[in-house]
Amino acid sequence: MGFTLVVIIRWQLAYPGSPVPYIGSLFGTANAPGGIVLPEFYNQLGAMHGTIMVFLGVVPLAVGAFGNYLIPLQIGAPDMAFPRLNLASYWFYLAGGTVMLASFFVPGGAANNGWTSYPPLSDLAPGTGQTWWLVGMAFLINSSLLGALNFITTVVQLRAPGMTWFRLPFFVWAQFITAFLLLLAFPPLEGAAILQGMDRLAGTSFFLPSGLAVSGRPLGVAGGGSALLWQHLFWFLAHPEVYVLILPAMGIVAEIVTNNTRKPLWGYRVMVYSLFALGFLSFIVWAHHMFLTGMGTAVSAFFQTTTMIVSIPSVVILSSLILSLHGGSIRFTTPMLFALAFIPMFGIGGLTGLPLGLATTDIPLHDTAYVVGHFHYLVAPGTIFALFAGIYHWFPRLTGRMMNDTLGRIHFAGSLVCMNVIFMPMFVQGLAGVNRRLWDGGAEYAHAQGVLSLNVPMSIAAFALAFFQLFFIVNLFASLKAGRQAAANPWSATTLEWQAATSSLRVYRNPYEYSVPGASADFLPQHLPADA
Amino acid sequence: MHVLPYTTEVRADTGLTSPKLGIWLFLASEVMLFGSLFSSYALLRTGAASWPDQSAVLSVPLATLNTIILISSSVTMVLAWTALAPGPQAQNPARFKLYMGLTLLLGAAFLAVKAIEYGDKFAHGLFPATNTFLALYFTMTGVHAVHVLVGMAVNAYLLVSGARMWRTEPERFANRVEIAGIYWHFVDVVWVFLFPVLYLL
Numbered sequence: 001m002g003f004t005l006v007v008i009i010r011w012q013l014a015y016p017g018s019p020v021p022y023i024g025s026l027f028g029t030a031n032a033p034g035g036i037v038l039p040e041f042y043n044q045l046g047a048m049h050g051t052i053m054v055f056l057g058v059v060p061l062a063v064g065a066f067g068n069y070l071i072p073l074q075i076g077a078p079d080m081a082f083p084r085l086n087l088a089s090y091w092f093y094l095a096g097g098t099v100m101l102a103s104f105f106v107p108g109g110a111a112n113n114g115w116t117s118y119p120p121l122s123d124l125a126p127g128t129g130q131t132w133w134l135v136g137m138a139f140l141i142n143s144s145l146l147g148a149l150n151f152i153t154t155v156v157q158l159r160a161p162g163m164t165w166f167r168l169p170f171f172v173w174a175q176f177i178t179a180f181l182l183l184l185a186f187p188p189l190e191g192a193a194i195l196q197g198m199d200r201l202a203g204t205s206f207f208l209p210s211g212l213a214v215s216g217r218p219l220g221v222a223g224g225g226s227a228l229l230w231q232h233l234f235w236f237l238a239h240p241e242v243y244v245l246i247l248p249a250m251g252i253v254a255e256i257v258t259n260n261t262r263k264p265l266w267g268y269r270v271m272v273y274s275l276f277a278l279g280f281l282s283f284i285v286w287a288h289h290m291f292l293t294g295m296g297t298a299v300s301a302f303f304q305t306t307t308m309i310v311s312i313p314s315v316v317i318l319s320s321l322i323l324s325l326h327g328g329s330i331r332f333t334t335p336m337l338f339a340l341a342f343i344p345m346f347g348i349g350g351l352t353g354l355p356l357g358l359a360t361t362d363i364p365l366h367d368t369a370y371v372v373g374h375f376h377y378l379v380a381p382g383t384i385f386a387l388f389a390g391i392y393h394w395f396p397r398l399t400g401r402m403m404n405d406t407l408g409r410i411h412f413a414g415s416l417v418c419m420n421v422i423f424m425p426m427f428v429q430g431l432a433g434v435n436r437r438l439w440d441g442g443a444e445y446a447h448a449q450g451v452l453s454l455n456v457p458m459s460i461a462a463f464a465l466a467f468f469q470l471f472f473i474v475n476l477f478a479s480l481k482a483g484r485q486a487a488a489n490p491w492s493a494t495t496l497e498w499q500a501a502t503s504s505l506r507v508y509r510n511p512y513e514y515s516v517p518g519a520s521a522d523f524l525p526q527h528l529p530a531d532a
Numbered sequence: 533m534h535v536l537p538y539t540t541e542v543r544a545d546t547g548l549t550s551p552k553l554g555i556w557l558f559l560a561s562e563v564m565l566f567g568s569l570f571s572s573y574a575l576l577r578t579g580a581a582s583w584p585d586q587s588a589v590l591s592v593p594l595a596t597l598n599t600i601i602l603i604s605s606s607v608t609m610v611l612a613w614t615a616l617a618p619g620p621q622a623q624n625p626a627r628f629k630l631y632m633g634l635t636l637l638l639g640a641a642f643l644a645v646k647a648i649e650y651g652d653k654f655a656h657g658l659f660p661a662t663n664t665f666l667a668l669y670f671t672m673t674g675v676h677a678v679h680v681l682v683g684m685a686v687n688a689y690l691l692v693s694g695a696r697m698w699r700t701e702p703e704r705f706a707n708r709v710e711i712a713g714i715y716w717h718f719v720d721v722v723w724v725f726l727f728p729v730l731y732l733l
Contacts, residue, residue, distance in 0.1 A: 079536060081550045149557040157538045157550045183561045191568030198671050203661030206572065206671075210581075224664040229575055233568055 039439040043112035044104070044129070046437055050115030051133070054245070055140050056097050058383055062248035063144070063182070064093065066390055067151055067175045069398070073497035074169050076160025076505040076527075081153040082146075089146040096139030103132035114437065116238070119207035119230045123199045124214060131200050134193045141190045148182035151175055160496070162507035166272070167526065169495045169511045170258075170265060173272050174251030177279040178244050185240035185283065192233035199225075206230075228293055235286035243282045245379055246346075247275065249386035250317055253339045256393050257321055259493050260336040261328025262522060264512040267320040274313035281310040291359045292366050300359040307357035314350055318343060333491075334408030338389035341416050342382060349377030352427065367437075370430020373423050381419040388415075388472070395476075396490045397497055401483030407475040414468030421461035425454040494525045540703045555711045559718050562679075566722055569675065573668050573729065584665050587731060589658070591649060595731045598645045599723065605638035606720045609687075609713045616698070616706040625698055628709070632691045635716070639684040646677055669730050676726055679719045686712045 037045075068086065072079055080086050103110040108127020111117065122130050155168070155176050168176075195206040203221065207230045210223030258265040265271065287295065287303040321343055330336065352374045355361040365371065388411075395403050429451045434442040441455050442448030489498040494513055496505070505527055513524040537543075538550045546553075577583055612631035615624045653659075653666070660670040690709055697705040 081536065081538075082554060083536075085554075145558075145561050149554050149561070152557055153550050153554045156546055156553060157543055157548065158536070183557060184564050187561050187565035188568035191565050191572070194569075194671060194675060195572060198660060198667060202659075202667075202670075204667035204671070205661075205664060206576070206667060222661060222663045222667075224576070224580055226576060226579055229572055232575075233572070236568075 037439075040112060041109065042439045043114075043437070044110045047111050047114050047117075047133075048100070048104070051100060051111070053379075054115065054241070055137070056100065058245050058379060058387070059144065059241075060093060061387055062252075062383065063151075063175065063178060063244065064089075064147060066248060066252065066387075066394075067178075068147075070394070070497055071151060071154055071172055071175055072158070073397075074172050074495055075155060075158065075163050076496050076507060077154055077158035079158075080150050081157055082150045085146045085150050089143045089150070092139050092143035092146065096136045096143060099132055099136035099139060103129050103136070106132060116234055117196070117230075118234075119196065119199070119227050120209075120212060122230075123196065123207050124219075131197065134197050134200075137193050138190055141186045141193075144182045144186055148179040151179035152183070155179075160505045160507050163526075164507075166269065167507055167510055170254040170268065170271060171248075171251035173275055174247045174254075177275045178247045180279055181240040181244050181247075181282065185237045185244075188233050189237035192230060192237075195233075196230065228290075228295075231290055231293065232287070235289045236283075239286040239289065240282045242375075242378070243278055245383050247278065249342065249346075249383040250321075252386045252390040252393075253342045254317075254321060254324075255495070256335050256339040256389050257324050258512045258514065259393075259491050260331045260333060260339070261324055262331075262514045263324060263328045264510070264514060265320070266324040266326075267316075268510075268512070271317050271320050274316045277313040278310065278317075281306060281313070285310050285357075288357050288362070291362045297359075304358050308354075311350065311354065311357070318347060318350070333392075334403070334405055334412060335389040335393035337409065337412045338385045338392065341412070342385045342389065345377055345381035345385060345419070349374060349379075349382050352377065364433070365430060367435055368430035369426040369434050369436055372436050373426030373430060376423045376426070380423065381416065385415075388412075391476075393491070394497075395479065395483075396486035399480055399483070400486055401479055402486045402490065403479040403483060404475050407471045411468055411471040411475065414471070415465060418461045418465035418468060422458050422465065425451075425458050429454060489525075492523050494523050496526055499525050499527050535704075540707050549707070551707060551711050552714075555714050559715070562718065566672075566675075566725075569668075569672050570725070570729065573672070576664050576668065580664060584663065586665065586733065589665070590669065590731050591652070592731050594645055594649050595727055598642050599727050601638050601642045601645070602720050602723050605635050605642070606717050608632075608634040608638065609716050613706070613709045613713050616702070616709055618703055618706060623702070623706075625695065629691065629695075632687060632709075636684060636687050636691065639680055639687070643677060643680060643684075646673065672726060672730065676719070676722055679722070683712070683716050683719050686715070 068080065071077070100110075106128050108129055110129045111122075111125075111133035113122040113125055113130060117130065117133065155172060159168070195204075198204045199206050199208065205221045205223050205225040207227050208219065208221050208223055208225045209227060212219045212221070212223065254265055254271070285303060285306045287299060288307045291300055291304075325340075352370070356365060356371060356374060392403055392408055395401070429442075429448070432447060432451045434445070434448045434451060441452065443452060488500060491498070494509070495511055496507070499505075506529075507526050508529050509524055509526045511526060513519075513526075515522060516524055536550070538548075540549060542549055608631045612628050612635060615627035615631060617623075650670075658666055660667045690705075690712055694705060694708070697708075
């Protein structure tokens, strides 16, 4: 769904003013007369693409699906600690998702203020789309709150006997820290959503300063509010949110890397400590999104310092993953290919973030296509590749069947090439000064003319990317029906989710005992007693 | 019925039951929610050109009465729980019903006083849209009132249909009352902060 929206966006950027083929007539004359996307509709597409991808796509999949399924299995728990809350969390999610998607059909359409919903624009936006966005967000926040406290309680209380903290698989650690971020970072956005809701419905001015004029006429509100307050509350959520997107991905990649190199994870403890550092520091970097708001050099200096510090644990984790490859006998399975690609792709995303974390270089780059390229490298070939890796890896555990390797490799190669063709030129466009969120891709600006032609190959790559996902979808459903029967532990893994469930499970070992010198087998599962 | 481990018994190495850990995590998140509202209050007030005399706009006597009501309700909540708490002393479901009923009544009294206050403001033409202080007042006390309402719903559930569980699983039921109590005390504590910030400062 989120991807469909962006495909329409890319059509518009490559061929502004041309009708969208085939599906253009479906949008209705209010949005796209003759199939041509209007600017207002373009803004809806942009805002909802971000919202859907982040809050309805990646978070529920990375945390809700993978976390819910794997945490109890990996720690040897009978179930999640609060099964009813888990169900409630799902219903909240469904309600939130339904409200979000249904808002396209209300008069005036869906929210069109960007996924960040900055006031005063979002306070004053006509129609009810923005209000529905707030309602949808409130449901989604409650959903992740219930999920998060369930995860933490499960990990603390329901570990199998012998599963000490440092015997937890890295994936569980990543989910555990992520749950704390969800638990503590999301409520301030709920508070902010309540305030914005009051602004829109009760006529308050939390985010509307005094003396605000719209279209040359003074606005009839009391004023006295602060638009910056929203930005603080929003980014206090949204920066930890970035780590909510990335930590589970790191967890998945670490599991797959150690399993396919047949080696213990290099620096397991340091990686866990890095997770703690990331979790804590992610709460004190939020204002690096706000260098252009005139908050003063002292505050900017503080936030650019913390931003530089927060990159250290990420580098530690990434370096540990690379060092884990050293000397391993690597199996290039489909999940491993995705996991391997994650490392450099995430590296590109991370390194291009440094200039954005420093106030001086952020000022020319802020709100350009460069930023779009930066965070897409983190979440698209980064997190989403990790999610694909996870699906290929754990599919046999879930269904008892293997996914097709050939289709998987075509999916991988096609996606890797297309992703880079889409996102790499964004850095070029951004450095040339092209702003993001432009309806015509910058065609009306002189400074954009030199890099405008890049939009066509980028968009073609996006359509090709959609095409290559067909291999994945076909693979998923065909393997479900007719995939090769999988062995009980097809990847010869050590962690508990692959071991036959017994009612009296006991853990005797560290998570990744691969290639132990002198051991009789290549791998020693965690539940194997020491003398076996 | 299938019950997960550590629902009522303490896990030795963590020293916790799962519901107790769950409710404290939930309250941590609630602290962040109210924290965002209190921070918004601080930021908007420090940035404001002028601020009304809060105690002149709002009714301090009514709020004092409400503070007494809510703190008393926390006391009756504790008494309701001790009537059922496991231990050497005798458990007494009748006493639980009495004190839980009182807690509910006090909660309703708190909301009634709040409604009188709101009505009085509206009668004087003071609405959330009037100025930033009133916007904060209505939003913060409104969010708190919703929390009171949720707490009352939980307490009413325990009072009405809880008796059945007391006959089958007394320990688990006492546990539920304790958890509901922790939440109720939290709602009480939030008011203890709201009262000086909105009425007295």
